[in-house]
Amino acid sequence: MLKKRAINIALLGIGTIGSGVVRALLLKAKTLTRQAGSPLALKLVVEKDIARHGSQGLEKSIFTIDYREAIFSSDVDIVVELIGGEYPAYDYIKEALNNGKHVVTANKEVMAKHGAELLSIARKNHVALRFEASVGGGIPLISPFQRDLVANDIQAIYAILNGTTNYILTRMAHDGLDFNVALKQAQKLGYAEANPANDIGGLDTAYKLAILTSLGFDMIVNFDDVYYEGIAKLRSRDFRYANELGYAIKLLAIAKRSDKKVETRVHPVFMPAESLLAKVDGVYNAIYVTGDLVGNVLFYGEGAGPSATSSAVIADVINIAQNINNKQDNAPHLIPQKISGILPMEDIVTRYYFRMNVLDRAGVLAKIAEVMGNHGISISSVIQKESDPHTRTAEIVIMTHPATEKAVQEAMKVIYRLKVVKEISNFIRVEAI
Amino acid sequence: MLKKRAINIALLGIGTIGSGVVRALLLKAKTLTRQAGSPLALKLVVEKDIARHGSQGLEKSIFTIDYREAIFSSDVDIVVELIGGEYPAYDYIKEALNNGKHVVTANKEVMAKHGAELLSIARKNHVALRFEASVGGGIPLISPFQRDLVANDIQAIYAILNGTTNYILTRMAHDGLDFNVALKQAQKLGYAEANPANDIGGLDTAYKLAILTSLGFDMIVNFDDVYYEGIAKLRSRDFRYANELGYAIKLLAIAKRSDKKVETRVHPVFMPAESLLAKVDGVYNAIYVTGDLVGNVLFYGEGAGPSATSSAVIADVINIAQNINNKQDNAPHLIPQKISGILPMEDIVTRYYFRMNVLDRAGVLAKIAEVMGNHGISISSVIQKESDPHTRTAEIVIMTHPATEKAVQEAMKVIYRLKVVKEISNFIRVEAI
Numbered sequence: 001m002l003k004k005r006a007i008n009i010a011l012l013g014i015g016t017i018g019s020g021v022v023r024a025l026l027l028k029a030k031t032l033t034r035q036a037g038s039p040l041a042l043k044l045v046v047e048k049d050i051a052r053h054g055s056q057g058l059e060k061s062i063f064t065i066d067y068r069e070a071i072f073s074s075d076v077d078i079v080v081e082l083i084g085g086e087y088p089a090y091d092y093i094k095e096a097l098n099n100g101k102h103v104v105t106a107n108k109e110v111m112a113k114h115g116a117e118l119l120s121i122a123r124k125n126h127v128a129l130r131f132e133a134s135v136g137g138g139i140p141l142i143s144p145f146q147r148d149l150v151a152n153d154i155q156a157i158y159a160i161l162n163g164t165t166n167y168i169l170t171r172m173a174h175d176g177l178d179f180n181v182a183l184k185q186a187q188k189l190g191y192a193e194a195n196p197a198n199d200i201g202g203l204d205t206a207y208k209l210a211i212l213t214s215l216g217f218d219m220i221v222n223f224d225d226v227y228y229e230g231i232a233k234l235r236s237r238d239f240r241y242a243n244e245l246g247y248a249i250k251l252l253a254i255a256k257r258s259d260k261k262v263e264t265r266v267h268p269v270f271m272p273a274e275s276l277l278a279k280v281d282g283v284y285n286a287i288y289v290t291g292d293l294v295g296n297v298l299f300y301g302e303g304a305g306p307s308a309t310s311s312a313v314i315a316d317v318i319n320i321a322q323n324i325n326n327k328q329d330n331a332p333h334l335i336p337q338k339i340s341g342i343l344p345m346e347d348i349v350t351r352y353y354f355r356m357n358v359l360d361r362a363g364v365l366a367k368i369a370e371v372m373g374n375h376g377i378s379i380s381s382v383i384q385k386e387s388d389p390h391t392r393t394a395e396i397v398i399m400t401h402p403a404t405e406k407a408v409q410e411a412m413k414v415i416y417r418l419k420v421v422k423e424i425s426n427f428i429r430v431e432a433i
Numbered sequence: 434m435l436k437k438r439a440i441n442i443a444l445l446g447i448g449t450i451g452s453g454v455v456r457a458l459l460l461k462a463k464t465l466t467r468q469a470g471s472p473l474a475l476k477l478v479v480e481k482d483i484a485r486h487g488s489q490g491l492e493k494s495i496f497t498i499d500y501r502e503a504i505f506s507s508d509v510d511i512v513v514e515l516i517g518g519e520y521p522a523y524d525y526i527k528e529a530l531n532n533g534k535h536v537v538t539a540n541k542e543v544m545a546k547h548g549a550e551l552l553s554i555a556r557k558n559h560v561a562l563r564f565e566a567s568v569g570g571g572i573p574l575i576s577p578f579q580r581d582l583v584a585n586d587i588q589a590i591y592a593i594l595n596g597t598t599n600y601i602l603t604r605m606a607h608d609g610l611d612f613n614v615a616l617k618q619a620q621k622l623g624y625a626e627a628n629p630a631n632d633i634g635g636l637d638t639a640y641k642l643a644i645l646t647s648l649g650f651d652m653i654v655n656f657d658d659v660y661y662e663g664i665a666k667l668r669s670r671d672f673r674y675a676n677e678l679g680y681a682i683k684l685l686a687i688a689k690r691s692d693k694k695v696e697t698r699v700h701p702v703f704m705p706a707e708s709l710l711a712k713v714d715g716v717y718n719a720i721y722v723t724g725d726l727v728g729n730v731l732f733y734g735e736g737a738g739p740s741a742t743s744s745a746v747i748a749d750v751i752n753i754a755q756n757i758n759n760k761q762d763n764a765p766h767l768i769p770q771k772i773s774g775i776l777p778m779e780d781i782v783t784r785y786y787f788r789m790n791v792l793d794r795a796g797v798l799a800k801i802a803e804v805m806g807n808h809g810i811s812i813s814s815v816i817q818k819e820s821d822p823h824t825r826t827a828e829i830v831i832m833t834h835p836a837t838e839k840a841v842q843e844a845m846k847v848i849y850r851l852k853v854v855k856e857i858s859n860f861i862r863v864e865a866i
Contacts, residue, residue, distance in 0.1 A: 024584060024726055034651075035583040035767065132581070138727035140573070140581035147580075148565065148573035150468040151457060151747035218467075276733065279712055293457055293744035294571035297734035300709065301727060311726035314584035328761045334468065 004038035010070035013083035020306025036321035081105040106133035112210035119335040128330035130316035138308035139301035145215035152291030154216040156256035163283035164199035202228035209253035225342040228266035248278035261343035346406035351430035357423040360394040375411040377403040437471035443503035446516035453739025469754035514538040539566035545643035552768040561763035563749035571741035572734035578648035585724030587649040589689035596716035597632035635661035642686035652771040661699035681711035694776035779839035784863035790856040793827040808844040810836040
């Protein structure tokens with residue numbers, strides 16, 4: 001093989017993930033050179049925090065606080081954006097692409113909100129925009145949609161995309177912990193941030209779902225149309241009932257075809273305990289995809305962490321480097337063009353689990369069933385137990401047959417006003433995956 | 434988008450898989466055209482069996498019995514080889530590549546035995562040789578090694594690669610069936626062929642493992658060095674003991690780094706019942722890969738069948754078509770160069786399960802343990818049960834600590850000759866995956 005010139009990389013941000021990428025570039029230079037067809041040289045690190053200049057044993061001279069050095073340097077081939085967050089990362093990526101730099105990013109927020117625009121800019125400039133690390137850490141999730149499953153019309157995507165919440169749910173399910181206790185354990189182990197709002201609240205998962213939906217259904221997704229809920233309302237008793245009924249509780253990202261529209265939603269679900277996805281525990285992520293040809297496929301692995309994420313970032317860098325070395329165009333092949341046709345949340349149809357606190361007296365269930373019936377909701381099973389002799393209340397769990405979200409929301413308003421109902425303690429959607 | 438000329442395909446073999454590919458090409462023309470950037474036109478079908486000419490609603494005029502029409506036609510861009518078996522498929526692929534045709538194949542035997550040579554020929558001729566469908570049906574397994582995991586040094590691959598045997602093992606495990614009964618059921622349901630020798634005996638899995646080992650460890654694998662065993666020796670009582678001890682029994686393809694060599698072997702294993710791979714049931718396939726950066730990833734799906742396989746075949750066709758349309762080189766990026774350093778089977782180190790029929794008298798276990806000790810094999814646990822008062826024999830199950838295959842084979846020869854041992858009923862290797 002001819003000796004090729006080095007491919008020069010500028011790194012934006014040397015935090016946890018950036019440090020992982022640097023370590024891998026330094027420690028694995030030989031493997032990476034063979035794969036890329038030429039050495040990968042870290043030319044520049046843009047980092048605002050001067051305390052980090054010189055970190056990872058790198059010479060201080062390659063650090064700068066000015067992103068323009070990366071974007072306007074004629075020496076730099078690939079800009080690797082690992083700052084995170086929408087701004088200024090979005091601006092940096094856009095400027096880099098417009099200045100003819102290939103870009104690799106792990107930025108889920110930017111890709112969820114501006115992916116279609118940035119891919120168009122990349123295409124116009126004949127440069128790459130790669131983002132395998134933005135979803136699922138090192139698990140190949142972007143590439144399968146772009147290459148391996150392209151012959152398929154995707155019917156559904158069900159995914160566990162947030163390790164923090166999956167860890168908390170696993171502890172609640174297996175050890176009977178309450179939400180707050182499980183969250184504290186996750187924080188102690190470094191699986192949850194000090195401010196875990198984006199993870200717990202479902203926003204992180206929603207960003208990732210927007211990206212996968214756009215790829216899987218070949219459409220431009222308006223991020224504001226992605227429905228999301230978090231896991232904070234779950235109680236250990238919900239897990240006990242789920243177990244009793246043969247279900248697991250997971251925070252799922254769901255995208256599926258529904259007539260001519262696509263459902264995209266993130267919320268806790270009851271799912272059959274026997275399904276492989278329900279067995280994905282701890283900080284692991286997994287995505288379950290149904291295609292018209294391939295049937296069901298599942299991809300599983302560590303969804304976060306500097307090492308796994310650097311696997312995806314560097315694979316993107318290597319693929320770009322291979323194309324540069326083979327004088328091939330790096331522009332994205334196919335970018336979504338259809339405008340999003342996302343089904344409004346109120347129109348989705350699924351089954352529901354309700355847990356209510358009711359007065360312990362005859363006829364209560366009949367009253368609730370009547371309200372549900374009036375809204376076209378039919379009950380599939382009921383568990384009533386644990387009367388509390390002091391308060392003279394009982395807990396009642398109702399599983400419904402499929403109903404629209406709208407009907408369920410309206411029925412809940414009426415049920416909430418029934419005198420015999422003390423509290424609607426929880427309601428969780430059920431997926432028959 | 435400019436209207437591009439059609440990409441012309443010649444299909445070699447219109448059996449079950451070929452028919453599936455044709456159906457997908459015809460029914461999904463619109464999706465595939467958008468993905469490929471131009472229409473995919475089936476120009477020619479080479480099929481020796483004249484009864485199949487005109488099948489799938491195709492005009493008889495595009496059928497021929499002469500493969501040279503496909504290989505020498507200046508009209509044909511891509512040859513899709515779905516004949517199967519080593520010859521004449523190997524010759525056809527080689528001739529096609531040498532005549533400047535891109536080739537897509539699902540042929541595991543040819544790729545296992547001649548992959549490195551054919552990839553070199555493809556590279557020399559600047560044409561593609563793609564074989565995603567040769568392993569794991571529609572599950573992306575080749576592409577991850579070629580693209581997504583390239584930054585990793587692969588440490589281990591554990592895979593379930595044969596749906597027939599996994600179906601049989603699942604029935605034996607869950608329903609307590611005997612091997613022959615489970616096999617007959619599999620044949621009835623179309624999951625096993627009338628002559629199931631290649632599946633049952635492990636050869637099919639060994640072909641696929643050779644391909645994955647070559648990709649994962651970036652080396653030329655001499656197929657004769659791949660050790661394989663089948664599942665016919667398993668008995669329902671082995672599954673009962675496995676269950677009692679917390680294990681599942683699977684036919685695993687294993688490739689892992691062992692000092693400077695690589696182990697490649699296919700045989701039934703005891704594996705922890707709690708591992709995700711142990712939960713892959715029925716005709717599904719899965720591959721579990723450990724890389725130094727990515728950690729553990731798992732890919733799961735239908736490993737066979739015309740629909741799933743056509744997903745992989747057509748993805749390969751589309752990727753080639755995209756490159757043709759973008760005037761990009763289709764030659765394989767990287768082909769293995771290192772000569773195989775496969776660890777001889779006798780040098781592997783693992784734990785073992787033994788099931789023996791012994792005389793029901795004191796001191797028998799001591800005798801067996803003494804022989805094992807003499808060979809450096811230490812026992813981790815023993816189950817003794819089910820004395821048969823008529824024959825005055827008992828069944829004894831021994832789990833060992835790690836030992837070399839060589840020591841175990843030699844110890845077995847000695848144990849076999851002990852008068853107190855009536856039979857060594859089975860021995861199965863244990864993997865702590």
